[in-house]
Amino acid sequence: THYTVSAPASTSAGSAISVTVTALDAFNNTATGYSGIVHFTSSDGQATLPANSTLSSGVGTFGGVLLKTAGSQTVTATDTSGETAQASVVITSAQLTLSGPKVGTYGRRTTFRGRMIPALRGAPIALYSGDAPVRTTKLDKKGRFVVRVRQSVPTTYSARFETVPSNPVAVAVRPGLDVAVPRSGMLGRPLVVRAVLRPRSSGTLHVRVW
Numbered sequence: 001t002h003y004t005v006s007a008p009a010s011t012s013a014g015s016a017i018s019v020t021v022t023a024l025d026a027f028n029n030t031a032t033g034y035s036g037i038v039h040f041t042s043s044d045g046q047a048t049l050p051a052n053s054t055l056s057s058g059v060g061t062f063g064g065v066l067l068k069t070a071g072s073q074t075v076t077a078t079d080t081s082g083e084t085a086q087a088s089v090v091i092t093s094a095q096l097t098l099s100g101p102k103v104g105t106y107g108r109r110t111t112f113r114g115r116m117i118p119a120l121r122g123a124p125i126a127l128y129s130g131d132a133p134v135r136t137t138k139l140d141k142k143g144r145f146v147v148r149v150r151q152s153v154p155t156t157y158s159a160r161f162e163t164v165p166s167n168p169v170a171v172a173v174r175p176g177l178d179v180a181v182p183r184s185g186m187l188g189r190p191l192v193v194r195a196v197l198r199p200r201s202s203g204t205l206h207v208r209v210w
Contacts (some may be wrong), residue, residue: 001027002024004175005077007088007089010090011091013067017065017066020062021060022059033058036080037052037080038078040065040077042067043074044069047067047075049065058181071091073088074089085114096166097166100157106196109149111147113185114144114166115145121172123139125138127149129156151173156168157171176197179193
């Protein structure tokens with residue numbers, strides 16, 4: 001008895017696929033009397049594979065196989081006697097996109113939104129400013145994420161999942177204005193209004209009261 005393993009020729013990283021294992025006799029017919037236990041391994045060290053499973057009438061189809069590393073990967077089925085067979089699957093990289101405003105306000109938080117296909121729920125996403133990571137978050141069940149960072153200098157942001165980068169988003173920074181006004185005042189008394197331009201090197205602050 002020997003095995004054959006069939007699987008899709010290609011899939012995107014993290015997308016669930018099914019593999020079918022068939023036990024064959026010496027004439028390459030399905031060994032319908034075979035009910036051995038199959039163990040799965042993969043060349044992808046990050047793969048999620050089925051637990052040891054029993055074939056029924058010489059055949060078994062097993063879902064939930066997740067391959068996550070881009071490139072040509074294999075899924076191997078081995079029975080208790082050591083008989084093995086494998087299928088090759090080409091894994092394409094995940095697609096990661098990022099969107100955000102073109103201009104942020106100094107000292108204020110800027111919101112970025114993104115999405116990854118396939119949707120690997122809980123997968124870690126890092127937001128980079130240039131080459132430096134500044135925030136991390138996780139994908140939701142739809143493959144989306146939201147991250148907020150405080151602006152201080154013009155920079156270019158990107159998101160990354162492992163080695164997969166998103167598109168860059170360049171953000172300029174406009175000065176921020178902090179204004180403090182008393183909740184109440186007294187008639188005939190001066191009312192103190194405090195205004196601070198940030199950063200202080202942004203220029204001159206003109207205040208008009210009417």
